[in-house]
Amino acid sequence: MAIIDPRHAARQLFYEKLFRSATLAAAILVLVVLGGVALSLILGAWPALQHFGFAFITRSVWNPVSEHFGALAPIYGTVVTSVIAMTLAVPTAFGIALFLTELCPPVLKRPIGVAVELLAAVPSIIFGIWGLFVLAPVLQRHVQPWLIGTLGDIPWIGGLFQGPPYGIGIFTAGLVLAIMVLPFIAATMRDVFDTVPPMLKESGYGLGATTWEVIWNVVVPHSRIGMVGGIMLGLGRALGETMAVTFVIGNAHRISSSLLAPGTTISSAIANEFTEAVGDLYTASLIALGLLLFLITFIVIALAQWLLRRLEARAGGAR
Amino acid sequence: MSRRRLIRKARNGLFLASSVVATGVGLICLAAILWTLLSRGIAGLSWAVFTQMTPPPGSQGGLLNAIYGSAVMTALGILMGSPIGMLAGTYLAEYGRSSRLSVVIRFINDILLSAPSIIIGLFIYEVVVVRMGHFSAIAGAIALAVIAMPVSLRTTEDMLNLVPTGMKDASAALGAYPWRTVLSVVYPAARSGIVTGLLLAIARVSGETAPLLFTALNNQFWSTNLNAPMANLPVVIFQFALSPYKEWQDLAWTGALLITMTILVLSISARVILALMQSNQAAKR
Secondary structure, three states, rough: OOOOOHHHHHHHHHHHHHHHHHHHHHHHHHHHHHHHHHHHHHHHHHHHHHEEEHHHHHHOOOOOOOOOOOOOOHHHHHHHHHHHHHHHHHHHHHHHHHHHHHHHHHHHHHHHHHHHHHHHHHHHHHHHHHHHHOOOOOOOHHHHHHHHHHHHOOOHHHHHHHOOOOOHHHHHHHHHHHHHHHHHHHHHHHHHHHHHHHHHHHHHHHOOOOOOHHHHHHHHHHHHHHHHHHHHHHHHHHHHOOHHHHOOOOOOOOOOOOOOOOOOOOOHHHHHHHHHHHHHHHHHHHHHHHHHHHHHHHHHHHHHHHHHHHHHHHHHHHH | OOOOHHHHHHHHHHHHHHHHHHHHHHHHHHHHHHHHHHHHHHHHHOOOHHHHHOOOOOOOOOOOOHHHHHHHHHHHHHHHHHHHHHHHHHHHHHHOOOOHHHHHHHHHHHHHHHHHHHHHHHHHHHHHHHHHHHOHHHHHHHHHHHHHEEEEEEEHHHHHOOOOOHHHHHHOOOOOHHHHHHHHHHHHOHHHHHHHHHHHHHHHHHOOOHHHHHOOOOOOOOOOOOOOOOHHHHHHHHHOOOOOOOHHHHHHHHHHHHHHHHHHHHHHHHHHHHHHHHHHHHOOO
């Protein structure tokens, strides 16, 4: 029988407390970092917020010379590029997730799934350089003239497709964003579809439903929350994406009625101008843009996480 | 066959066909990007890329200083960020579990995980660059550490949760304190998972551009001074690609190829390790 040395026991207890506090401190640091991000952005943006007040987000003027700054053009660009990206990416991602869970031969399931996930690992600057040198010329020569020729003449939406085909601009940025967020949304949707109990689907098939009817009437209603969560996660990424957009948006501080015209987004304005910004008010205005982006993405991501967690809790409860 | 049935069949075929098309579109995008990278990047690949510095406009050169800078800042960022993430992940998996604090930390961590990286750049600019009074490699490394931390936290927690409770119980039954159990039983059991997490964190960090733009900035020359601006591949690619000089644009493509290949190799190895680990576990059962 071993004799317990009290000094040994005390040392063990000391190490235990040390290790526990170290892990706890690291965990608390996560909260500190997020708090620090919020605080530093508010402090950095304060001069601009104080100087311009609420008008900062309602004015579209951006003049470094006369030091008048308004965030409306970047906000507009951020929202419109993200909307374009989501309209293109969500149906495609739905199709990919559907293919992977319901149609794909088992042999191909893993390779295609991995390929989609690898697309998600490609850094955003690669999408940017590809968008500028490969996608933009193709759009300028073939796609945009066609859009202007066909959709441009239709009343109401025609105004969105006017002007010369620049190649770069809001539309191109939206398209590159769509390709970027596609794998994220597809992977989440696939995981969500995989949680649908096979019994439910088989009941559908047993009643004579076609594959599409089972998907639309069984799989989709069952995974609605998770799908929305995945879409919001993709939206959060689209809103904050910097490098891919900076390459192809054209960086013009203006709001054009046409989607084919150059524009700017919050993140690309910061990336382009921050190191060149002279004067405290200019820097503070750019940080204020960052604060706006932080608030918008925080809300979107938090909502996405909340939805996905609700789904997780439900799946856990069902088991 | 009734008309209604025909319509249902047709609708089924139509939607399933479009899902095949959607998958095709996704795969074509990946193939197109890889193809462009290979065809444009390999042309510029030569020894000079690894032995010479970034050139002034209009002349030949290499990417040595940028490759070195990226390696140094990525290594420092991982060394600072990942251990913190791992410790925090250990707390969530072994101590906090479902306490209210853990739930909040998990939530905040997921937000940090998908927060725009340019925001992290602004944060480090405010906290480090402004304080120090100048751009520096160390500021870039700290920015990368802030990005690596949540990635490591998430993967560590997930991997530790895979360790069977029976093993922990066995260790506790021998009289070991939790810290001893974690260090001698849980970490070794989750080793390949932790390595996977590390690889994924490196892959995530090494392509980041936005947080380096106004922390590490860039440097045209060879520099090993952590207290001064340092060249790095992503920012060099950004500047060179947008320049009007053909030599610079060619180097940008070569750099893009190097980064993408590194990241793809890291991500694929992570997956292979994970797959081996899972098949090992299945064999044990």
